[in-house]
Amino acid sequence: MSERNVLVFSNSHYADAPYDKWLEGTGYRLQMIVSASKAAEHAHLPDVSAFADYWNNPRIEQTALEIVNKRPPAQIIARCEPDILRAAKLRDIADVAGQRWHSAVVFRDKVAMKTALAHHGITVPAFARIDIPLDLLHFAEQYKYPLVVKPTTGSGSVDTHVLRDDQELQQLLDRGIRPHTEVEQFVDGPMYIVDGLVLDNELLAAHPSRYVNDCLSFRATHYLGTVMLGPDNPMRSRLVEYTRRVLARLPTPQHTAFHLEVFHTSDDDLVLCEIASRTAGGMIPAALRAATGLDIDRAWFHAQMGLPQQTPLPPAGQPATMCGSHVLIYPRQGTLDSLPAGAPPGAVQHRVRGTAGTRYDGDNRSGDWIAGYVMVSDGERAAEQAVHETAQWFEATTTWKPLQRKEPSCR
Structure with missing residues (x-):
């Protein structure tokens, strides 16, 4: 009955996504990978693996791959930002229906997203990927302040900076720019x-x-x-x-x-x-x-x-x-x-x-x-x-x- 397994990534509070209740009477068996901070909320479930440093811990992917190789799931579920790409890659590997890698990257990576939409006539702010500091400096020469610098795959406004002048630009450069970052023009409006x-x-x-x-x-x-x-x-x-x-x-x-x-x-x-x-x-x-x-x-x-x-x-x-x-x-x-x-x-x-x-x-x-x-x-x-x-x-x-x-x- 391996096809009745469901692998779920969850960095959510149990009350927001009680998957076991949503599956009552269906015969499916949950295999949960959760954040350590949410482990106590999921302790009543029989098959839960909990991990600290949920956004970056490579052992999450190792454990998920072991589960997929041992008991191929009927579905792989992800609700939160760090899990969208994990689940999509595993669906590609295990040939499971659902969002695949190409789709997940376009929805997750802000540069890929804006590139695709601009190509199809959707208005987006001027933007550029920052591979090296020179990319940001060149963008700042081309466009007026304010500028917004943020992670390409971030969420929750983490590491998002609004630069209003050369001084704030220099302060960011002195602190260092994280990998996988983009810059775009600030858009004024609600x-x-x-x-x-x-x-x-x-x-x-x-x-x-x-x-x-x-x-x-x-x-x-x-x-x-x-x-x-x-x-x-x-x-x-x-x-x-x-x-x-x-x-x-x-x-x-x-x-x-x-x-x-x-x-x-x-x-x-x-x-x-x-x-x-x-x-x-x-x-x-x-x-x-x-x-x-x-x-x-x-x-x-x-x-x-x-x-x-x-x-x-x-x-x-x-x-x-x-x-x-x-x-x-x-x-x-x-x-x-x-x-x-x-x-x-x-x-x-x-x-x-x-x-x-x-x-x-x-x-x-x-x-x-x-x-x-x-x-x-x-x-x-x-x-x-x-x-x-x-x-x-x-x-x-x-x-x-x-x-x-x-x-x-x-x-």
Whole structure:
């Protein structure tokens, strides 16, 4: 019965992707490879291998290959960024259906992605791969500041730098540029996101939202949120059709979730930031589920497994009747002294990851939030207000102790 095995890579919290529950009664057997930080949440499962340094640990690939060679799986599942390429390469090796390497690289590597889309007429910012520092210096001579330097396969705004002048450029050069990096022109304008689902090569769900703050400015405000666009927002239908065009010009898998980010400029242009063949991070999937009833992760998983969908899927162009929103709270610089108990009025779901007594340095990536809240509102304006009010509630009910500076030694 080796064909009934399912190999799953997971750097997710169990509550976000309870694969065993989604497979109940199907006869499939899970083989899980998880991050060591999530091992306790998956301890009830019979076949789990846990690894530290989940993004970079080569023993993950070694273990996965051993599993594939010993018991070829019926499917290989990946939900998070570092696993997309791992799973695709293994599908190539074991000839397992699903997203293959070529598709995964185009969705994962920002230079390959922008190159492919620009070739097909989708507007992207000017960009260049940085192989050596001279590539960045030459780009800076060609284009005006600000410039954005970021990893080609990064996520969560890790190692993303906005360079506003020659001095900041020199500071980055002095620190050193990491391998696998790109530079692109900064795009001035609000960012929209579209999250959805492709099943059997058809766009079956597409839900546009907009950021409240964004994945760079949250460091100053200490919170980041999203708000689903209301049915009367003229950008909603435009973004759905834009998403359809982008997906049609990429090697999109037969079944995939996706998370698209796009800028809307003052000239009324849409300029792609990036698109990923996975579900969004944070609590965006939870906000969509609360507002629409669609669990994108479960629907995507069932499609890959060839299992029937548990809930009907509305047409991609049909707007949600309610507006979901979510807000993530980020730590300040200091020691977290106390956290609020429970959730604020209006929150339909919440998750607290911070712990009293923990010291934070304030240098956060967008995945380093300490609390998250999901709200559902009757209208886009009310949804945005809920984001701000929830952040204010958290601020008012949380206490921080400033970092203690060490006194100079008299010795």
